[in-house]
Amino acid sequence: MKIDVIRLASGFCHSVSFGGAIIVLWAAFASPSQAAVHSDNRESGQELSQGSLVFIDSNGQRQQRLPLHTKVEMTVSGMTNRVTLIQTFENNTQDWINGRYMFPLPNDAAVDQMHLIVGDREIEGEIQEKKQAKRTFETAKQEGKRASLVEQRRPNIFTTAVANLGPNESLQVKISYQQQLAYQDGEFSLRFPMVVNPRYTPQIFNDQARRTLADDNSQALSLAALMEEPYQTANGNSNFEHMMQLMQHSVRQYSQSESTSPLKASLHISLNTGFELDSLQSVYHPVSKQVLSDGSIDIRLLNTDANRDFLLKWKPIIGSRPEAAVYKQTGLSHQTSALPAKDDYALLMLMPPQGNAEDIIDLPRELILVIDTSGSMSGESMAQAREALLEALSGLTEHDYFNLIEFNSNYRHFLPQSVPASSKNIKQARAFVNQLQANGGTEMYGALQAALKDVNQEQEELKRLRQVIFITDGAVSNESALFELITNQLGNNRLFTIGIGSAPNSHFMQRAAELGKGTFTYIGKQNEVKQKVTTLFKQISHPVVSDVQLSFSDATVPEYWPANIPDLYLGQPLMVSIKMPSHSQQQLVVSGNIGEQFWQRRLNLQANQSAAGLDLLWARQYMSALELSKSSLNQERVEKQVLALALKYHLVSSQTSLVAVDLTPAKPLSFDAINKQIDGGMPLGWQAGGILPQTSTSSRLNILIGCLLLLLALGLGWRKSTLSNENRVAH
Amino acid sequence: MSISFMAKHPVPCSLFLLGILVLGHGAYIQAKAYLAQFLIAQAWQNTLADQQTHKPWHWADTYPVAKLSFVTKLESIGFKHQVDSVYVLAGASGRTLAFGPGLVLSGAKIGEVGNTVIAGHRDTHFSNLAAVNKGDLLQVEANDGEVLLYQVVNTQIAHQSDTQFMAPSDDNRLTLITCYPFNQLSGGAEQRYIVEALLVNKPTAI
Numbered sequence: 001m002k003i004d005v006i007r008l009a010s011g012f013c014h015s016v017s018f019g020g021a022i023i024v025l026w027a028a029f030a031s032p033s034q035a036a037v038h039s040d041n042r043e044s045g046q047e048l049s050q051g052s053l054v055f056i057d058s059n060g061q062r063q064q065r066l067p068l069h070t071k072v073e074m075t076v077s078g079m080t081n082r083v084t085l086i087q088t089f090e091n092n093t094q095d096w097i098n099g100r101y102m103f104p105l106p107n108d109a110a111v112d113q114m115h116l117i118v119g120d121r122e123i124e125g126e127i128q129e130k131k132q133a134k135r136t137f138e139t140a141k142q143e144g145k146r147a148s149l150v151e152q153r154r155p156n157i158f159t160t161a162v163a164n165l166g167p168n169e170s171l172q173v174k175i176s177y178q179q180q181l182a183y184q185d186g187e188f189s190l191r192f193p194m195v196v197n198p199r200y201t202p203q204i205f206n207d208q209a210r211r212t213l214a215d216d217n218s219q220a221l222s223l224a225a226l227m228e229e230p231y232q233t234a235n236g237n238s239n240f241e242h243m244m245q246l247m248q249h250s251v252r253q254y255s256q257s258e259s260t261s262p263l264k265a266s267l268h269i270s271l272n273t274g275f276e277l278d279s280l281q282s283v284y285h286p287v288s289k290q291v292l293s294d295g296s297i298d299i300r301l302l303n304t305d306a307n308r309d310f311l312l313k314w315k316p317i318i319g320s321r322p323e324a325a326v327y328k329q330t331g332l333s334h335q336t337s338a339l340p341a342k343d344d345y346a347l348l349m350l351m352p353p354q355g356n357a358e359d360i361i362d363l364p365r366e367l368i369l370v371i372d373t374s375g376s377m378s379g380e381s382m383a384q385a386r387e388a389l390l391e392a393l394s395g396l397t398e399h400d401y402f403n404l405i406e407f408n409s410n411y412r413h414f415l416p417q418s419v420p421a422s423s424k425n426i427k428q429a430r431a432f433v434n435q436l437q438a439n440g441g442t443e444m445y446g447a448l449q450a451a452l453k454d455v456n457q458e459q460e461e462l463k464r465l466r467q468v469i470f471i472t473d474g475a476v477s478n479e480s481a482l483f484e485l486i487t488n489q490l491g492n493n494r495l496f497t498i499g500i501g502s503a504p505n506s507h508f509m510q511r512a513a514e515l516g517k518g519t520f521t522y523i524g525k526q527n528e529v530k531q532k533v534t535t536l537f538k539q540i541s542h543p544v545v546s547d548v549q550l551s552f553s554d555a556t557v558p559e560y561w562p563a564n565i566p567d568l569y570l571g572q573p574l575m576v577s578i579k580m581p582s583h584s585q586q587q588l589v590v591s592g593n594i595g596e597q598f599w600q601r602r603l604n605l606q607a608n609q610s611a612a613g614l615d616l617l618w619a620r621q622y623m624s625a626l627e628l629s630k631s632s633l634n635q636e637r638v639e640k641q642v643l644a645l646a647l648k649y650h651l652v653s654s655q656t657s658l659v660a661v662d663l664t665p666a667k668p669l670s671f672d673a674i675n676k677q678i679d680g681g682m683p684l685g686w687q688a689g690g691i692l693p694q695t696s697t698s699s700r701l702n703i704l705i706g707c708l709l710l711l712l713a714l715g716l717g718w719r720k721s722t723l724s725n726e727n728r729v730a731h
Numbered sequence: 732m733s734i735s736f737m738a739k740h741p742v743p744c745s746l747f748l749l750g751i752l753v754l755g756h757g758a759y760i761q762a763k764a765y766l767a768q769f770l771i772a773q774a775w776q777n778t779l780a781d782q783q784t785h786k787p788w789h790w791a792d793t794y795p796v797a798k799l800s801f802v803t804k805l806e807s808i809g810f811k812h813q814v815d816s817v818y819v820l821a822g823a824s825g826r827t828l829a830f831g832p833g834l835v836l837s838g839a840k841i842g843e844v845g846n847t848v849i850a851g852h853r854d855t856h857f858s859n860l861a862a863v864n865k866g867d868l869l870q871v872e873a874n875d876g877e878v879l880l881y882q883v884v885n886t887q888i889a890h891q892s893d894t895q896f897m898a899p900s901d902d903n904r905l906t907l908i909t910c911y912p913f914n915q916l917s918g919g920a921e922q923r924y925i926v927e928a929l930l931v932n933k934p935t936a937i
Binding site: 102130153154157374375376377378379380381408409438439440441442473474475501505506507691692693694695696697698699700701702703704705706707708709710711712713714715716717720721 | 751755894917918
């Protein structure tokens with residue numbers, strides 16, 4: 001029996017020697033990191049428990065957040081919305097500060113104006129090339145002048161920076177943008193993204209000061225410690241003491257101000273629809289409504305602790321729902337020269353005939369679901385994709401045909417050709433989806449080619465509408481070849497892309513969808529799958545008009561955006577921004593295909609309503625089309641085009657910013673030391689979809705538990721065998 | 732003999748087997764992370780030679796895009812090139828990260844103007860991020876053999892929902908992401924440790 005134990009023990013040694021080596025390796029790796037982060041732990045814990053008002057991060061960087069009040073004024077007229085945001089930056093500390101605040105705006109917002117308001121003076125912002133604007137702002141900051149800068153981070157994310165805000169002062173930045181209203185199923189809607197926690201981060205300490213704090217002070221700086229300790233007397237000339245004093249002061253001030261002034265956001269809308277309304281509702285927030293004598297409606301947000309997007313919807317009564325409308329404007333909104341305007345800008349809205357209910361149901365449709373099962377999809381992404389597929393399958397009706405294609409290094413069809421969505425076929429498809437495993441490479445070309453190729457070409461009389469739904473994380477290396485394939489082989493197909501995972505290659509998928517005359521949907525979280533897939537399917541289930549074209553009656557084509565007009569689905573109007581020569585007498589001709597039939601409609605440009613800001617909408621659409629076409633080959637050219645457009649139309653873009661400088665110096669130069677730029681500091685509350693990549697495994701825990709179990713087993717085994725040996729000896 | 736031993740001592744034997752399994756699982760993750768880098772190194776040599784993408788093994792869904800080195804700063808002798816290197820793979824999916832740090836595909840490519848984002852596991856390839864401080868240098872070898880030098884300008888802790896760190900930028904920026912805290916044993920962390928670095932021609936003292 002003893003021999004057995006020894007054999008077992010030696011076996012154990014053998015088997016763990018590899019693991020043991022790994023543990024040593026791990027210990028060697030882990031020990032310095034543990035030492036290094038020990039002090040950080042406590043601080044980061046504090047950061048959370050303190051509600052992130054004031055905290056000191058791992059670098060000894062103090063991050064303080066001050067209140068910011070946002071006031072939103074909207075004027076809705078016709079199909080457009082003019083919005084003015086007034087951001088009030090308050091400084092309730094004793095320091096001179098530079099602040100920065102990042103905020104979301106709707107995706108299609110054309111930001112064209114900014115004013116810096118100091119007291120009763122209003123300084124208008126200038127549009128400048130992005131780098132130039134930054135330089136203007138930095139120079140003003142160094143000279144102690146008040147200044148503000150509005151930059152675009154992404155098409156829907158902007159930042160406002162302010163410089164030299166004095167102690168207990170406040171200043172306002174007024175930002176204006178133009179926006180097109182959404183109109184679908186006879187209902188107008190407008191959305192305004194609300195920031196959960198509008199606070200901004202002042203940047204008080206310069207680099208030197210922070211280093212002093214971090215290096216000299218071995219004890220951790222915490223909010224509580226700062227508040228409890230008595231004020232230090234300013235006897236020493238050490239930089240550190242000075243900073244310490246400032247910090248204590250700020251913290252006290254801040255804790256007081258926080259209890260007395262809660263943060264605020266207010267919203268006011270002047271709604272001038274021109275229609276008799278059937279319904280008007282704010283979907284998520286309580287509002288007050290008041291009808292004014294001129295017929296417009298005054299709407300105010302009642303509850304200011306808004307924590308989700310503001311969404312207002314209104315529906316004209318059935319008889320007065322607009323079927324076609326042209327709004328027109330002559331010249332630019334921001335006219336630079338005194339010359340008479342050469343161009344007109346128009347916004348066209350046209351609701352195509354919606355047909356009878358029975359036609360809609362009978363439209364034959366073929367759905368090709370393509371799923372990426374490459375190794376990069378494994379785990380969470382695959383689970384999401386599988387759920388999206390199952391959701392898509394359950395959305396099919398008996399009239400639909402469908403097929404599935406999975407691809408990794410190779411591609412594989414579910415069935416050789418599309419089959420009706422009978423319950424038997426759906427059941428088989430579900431089984432097919434459930435056994436999908438993520439493995440291998442991403443060879444998208446073949447799969448895409450197979451999906452776009454119509455195997456039913458011989459059955460020409462049976463023309464179905466083919467919709468290809470492509471689910472992937474977009475991890476491809478041959479983008480341009482794929483774009484070419486889509487352009488050349490699209491035919492009657494429509495390509496809809498669904499992005500999955502924490503950071504898919506959205507640019508690829510967006511561009512692919514645009515070339516494929518479809519849409520791109522991004523699903524960031526598991527719990528969004530059902531809702532997003534259902535929305536997509538609802539949207540694309542009833543196509544009405546395809547191949548929409550626009551021209552004048554003499555067959556010349558005006559400059560219009562979007563240039564590739566997407567198919568129009570049930571309840572969707574055609575919305576186009578047009579630029580044309582002034583005083584054009586011509587008619588506008590809209591044509592397309594409804595099913596197999598040619599459809600055309602003529603619109604008179606004379607009987608139209610005038611509107612403002614249409615040039616901004618036109619330029620904004622032009623710019624986003626340019627940005628989307630950007631590749632490594634034409635990058636420079638696209639950037640130049642965007643720059644020229646943005647400067648001409650006075651718009652904030654990826655290449656331009658608005659900057660305003662108050663020429664009166666505000667800050668005495670002697671305060672320079674505590675007033676420098678520190679990068680970082682973003683608002684809370686802004687979240688794009690998805691999360692940062694998950695970068696932890698439980699390998700160490702497994703190794704540890706494994707070793708403990710082995711030791712336990714060995715210990716027990718040893719004790720038992722000793723006992724039995726003793727027993728034997730006793731006998 | 733051994734079967735009778737197992738029958739007589741069911742508890743220690745089953746504990747032993749379970750221990751082997753759990754330990755093996757943990758060791759497998761570590762070993763995979765460690766050993767894969769050798770295969771990736773070979774693929775990287777091929778890539779450097781012909782500037783084409785090479786898969787480290789034929790069923791792989793990724794390929795090396797860069798070699799990332801951590802240069803530890805020692806004030807006394809200037810910048811000492813004490814280098815720890817890892818090979819960076821394309822894509823930051825869970826599968827890829829098991830073999831090496833991954834380049835997030837929604838960000839800028841290696842060396843491009845913009846925000847280049849690389850994520851890695853805190854318990855394997857990026858465990859030494861904890862020792863990276865402001866002012867340290869990061870060296871990135873691109874597939875044409877060019878070596879880019881980045882200097883760390885900021886390190887900070889963020890929640891996983893804070894995707895602004897992956898937002899595009901107009902400078903030449905490198906963002907490294909790993910999970911936080913470093914010494915946590917279990918997986919599924921919600922916090923991230925972020926290292927931000929900017930391209931420099933030659934290092935300056937920060």
